[in-house]
Amino acid sequence: MVAKIVVVTSGKGGVGKTTSSAAIGTGFALRGLKTVIIDFDVGLRNLDLVMNCERRVVYDLINVINEEATLSQALIKDKRTDGLYILPASQTRDKDALTVEGVQRVLDELSGVFDIIVCDSPAGIEKGALTAMYFADEAIIVTNPEVSSVRDSDRILGILQSKTKRAAEGREPVKEHLLITRYSPERVKKGEMLSIQDIEEILAVPLLGVIPESKSVLKASNQGLPVILDSVSVAGQAYGDAVDRFLGQEVEHRFINPSRMAIFKRMFGGE
Amino acid sequence: MTDTLAAKAAQLQERLLNKAGKKEANSPADNEETSFQLKATRLTLTQLELYDYDYDNFNRQMSKNLKQAPHFFNQTPVVITLDKIRNTDKKVDFIELTQMCQEYGVFPIAVRGGTEEMQLSALVAGLPALPNQGSSKSSNDDATDKAQESAAPKEEMRPSKIIHRPVRSGQQIYAQGCDLILLGPVSTGAEVLSDGNIHIYAPLRGRALAGIRGNKDTHIFCQQLEAELVSIAGHYKVSDDLQGTHWGQSIHARLDGQHLKISGLTS
Numbered sequence: 001m002v003a004k005i006v007v008v009t010s011g012k013g014g015v016g017k018t019t020s021s022a023a024i025g026t027g028f029a030l031r032g033l034k035t036v037i038i039d040f041d042v043g044l045r046n047l048d049l050v051m052n053c054e055r056r057v058v059y060d061l062i063n064v065i066n067e068e069a070t071l072s073q074a075l076i077k078d079k080r081t082d083g084l085y086i087l088p089a090s091q092t093r094d095k096d097a098l099t100v101e102g103v104q105r106v107l108d109e110l111s112g113v114f115d116i117i118v119c120d121s122p123a124g125i126e127k128g129a130l131t132a133m134y135f136a137d138e139a140i141i142v143t144n145p146e147v148s149s150v151r152d153s154d155r156i157l158g159i160l161q162s163k164t165k166r167a168a169e170g171r172e173p174v175k176e177h178l179l180i181t182r183y184s185p186e187r188v189k190k191g192e193m194l195s196i197q198d199i200e201e202i203l204a205v206p207l208l209g210v211i212p213e214s215k216s217v218l219k220a221s222n223q224g225l226p227v228i229l230d231s232v233s234v235a236g237q238a239y240g241d242a243v244d245r246f247l248g249q250e251v252e253h254r255f256i257n258p259s260r261m262a263i264f265k266r267m268f269g270g271e
Numbered sequence: 272m273t274d275t276l277a278a279k280a281a282q283l284q285e286r287l288l289n290k291a292g293k294k295e296a297n298s299p300a301d302n303e304e305t306s307f308q309l310k311a312t313r314l315t316l317t318q319l320e321l322y323d324y325d326y327d328n329f330n331r332q333m334s335k336n337l338k339q340a341p342h343f344f345n346q347t348p349v350v351i352t353l354d355k356i357r358n359t360d361k362k363v364d365f366i367e368l369t370q371m372c373q374e375y376g377v378f379p380i381a382v383r384g385g386t387e388e389m390q391l392s393a394l395v396a397g398l399p400a401l402p403n404q405g406s407s408k409s410s411n412d413d414a415t416d417k418a419q420e421s422a423a424p425k426e427e428m429r430p431s432k433i434i435h436r437p438v439r440s441g442q443q444i445y446a447q448g449c450d451l452i453l454l455g456p457v458s459t460g461a462e463v464l465s466d467g468n469i470h471i472y473a474p475l476r477g478r479a480l481a482g483i484r485g486n487k488d489t490h491i492f493c494q495q496l497e498a499e500l501v502s503i504a505g506h507y508k509v510s511d512d513l514q515g516t517h518w519g520q521s522i523h524a525r526l527d528g529q530h531l532k533i534s535g536l537t538s
């Protein structure tokens with residue numbers, strides 16, 4: 001068995017990579033795929049917070065790379081979702097420990113056990129981000145509807161096509177998916193944010209999903225809950241749709257137009 | 272629109288075929304519609320065997336030779352041979368060299384030999400490379416000459432560089448010695464360069480530079496102008512100068528003397 005390696009990346013920081021990795025990884029597991037989410041953000045561990053397993057972290061990715069622990073010691077089994085595992089990042093060690101050879105070994109070993117490996121990339125275009133994307137088969141580019149985020153995503157797309165293992169070996173390029181997060185149809189309407197059409201036109205990448213700006217995201221992450229498990233929230237539902245699309249289903253995009261509620265509020269001077 | 276284009280192409284082809292058919296009737300020279308014909312010929316030419324190009328040294332030797340043999344320097348066409356160049360890594364400025372020669376009444380018309388790179392920069396200066404043949408004449412000379420004669424009208428075409436994917440911010444694409452054809456968009460922060468023409472069948476949001484080795488007879492075509500910079504042979508316009516009538520439109524950029532001229536593609 002060879003696992004599919006998916007990197008969640010963005011260039012710009014704080015756009016929702018970790019939120020998306022947790023949600024989409026959980027979504028894969030919910031649909032029966034044996035899934036592991038790896039936190040590549042060495043020094044800024046927070047995937048384990050969103051996944052509510054920070055109190056169970058003993059060993060981390062760097063320990064496994066340095067052969068101070070085995071994979072089975074470092075992998076954390078998620079308590080809520082069957083078939084879902086987390087490989088946490090180290091909070092203390094420095095990024096240089098993250099070597100391509102070391103990561104290769106870890107991925108090879110995981111590949112024999114899992115169906116899908118989700119890599120939560122750190123921000124930036126430095127070594128951490130490059131290592132996280134190096135072995136990717138597919139990439140989810142997380143973008144906020146603003147110029148600087150789109151520009152950074154564009155840059156990351158260029159790097160994905162030139163600096164990954166697939167590029168080095170001249171194999172079929174990394175498959176790209178665009179995930180727009182923190183989308184607010186109302187603000188787009190007012191011209192304060194780029195529209196989906198603007199972003200798609202600039203990046204020219206197939207659209208995987210649009211996750212609306214939603215208070216439920218922060219609420220969920222404070223509770224240590226991947227937001228996809230909050231099936232009432234629009235963000236949770238939008239992540240669910242994105243997972244289905246990733247797995248080949250055709251699902252119509254929802255939550256991309258101003259809601260009736262918002263129009264109603266504006267008409268009567270609410271908010 | 273494609274239909275009308277295809278129809279036009281078909282019309283044109285038919286006309287060309289008809290002409291070719293008529294040609295048989297009488298001598299091409301008698302046909303008023305025929306303005307020229309390509310024919311093989313053999314000429315004896317003077318060679319300028321180049322060992323090293325340095326502006327001052329070359330200039331000095333030229334003026335010395337002019338004094339010794341003034342009759343030679345009278346609109347004399349020469350072929351510059353490059354096989355004996357001492358340092359092949361050193362760049363020869365063929366534009367400068369040609370200009371200086373012309374000032375002395377010597378007119379370089381082509382180069383022969385040398386590395387592919389040298390031949391390219393010579394070509395940019397308007398000096399095509401002649402097919403290489405041994406400098407010492409041998410007995411099978413006739414055979415090679417014949418082979419050359421039949422091959423003469425065939426021009427060696429350097430294929431264009433074609434890029435299918437978008438060119439992303441931070442990336443640079445250079446088409447050396449050929450045209451550049453882009454099928455995807457050029458992002459803000461990306462740069463595309465060519466010694467020849469550039470065709471972009473998508474939006475241009477980054478920088479596009481054609482004729483970067485000085486060829487002024489190069490053009491840029493793009494489907495949607497939103498560029499940071501457009502340049503031909505070093506004459507450029509930045510985004511601020513480009514805003515206006517043609518912004519967001521399909522355009523054709525070319526040099527009009529020293530002036531970079533932008534016009535719409537759709538009439």
Ligand SMILES: Nc1ncnc2c1ncn2[C@@H]1O[C@H](COP(=O)(O)OP(=O)(O)OP(=O)(O)O)[C@@H](O)[C@H]1O
Nearest residue numbers: 013014015016017018019123182212213214217218
């Ligand atoms: N759809 C959303 N609606 C509202 N808030 C969101 C949404 N997505 C993410 N956020 C919030 O944005 C912040 C950053 O999210 P997250 O940590 O996932 O980003 P990141 O890209 O992983 O950041 P970093 O680059 O630091 O790793 C968090 O506070 C998160 O709760």
Ligand SMILES: [Mg+2]
Nearest residue numbers: 017018041121
């Ligand atoms: Mg993160």
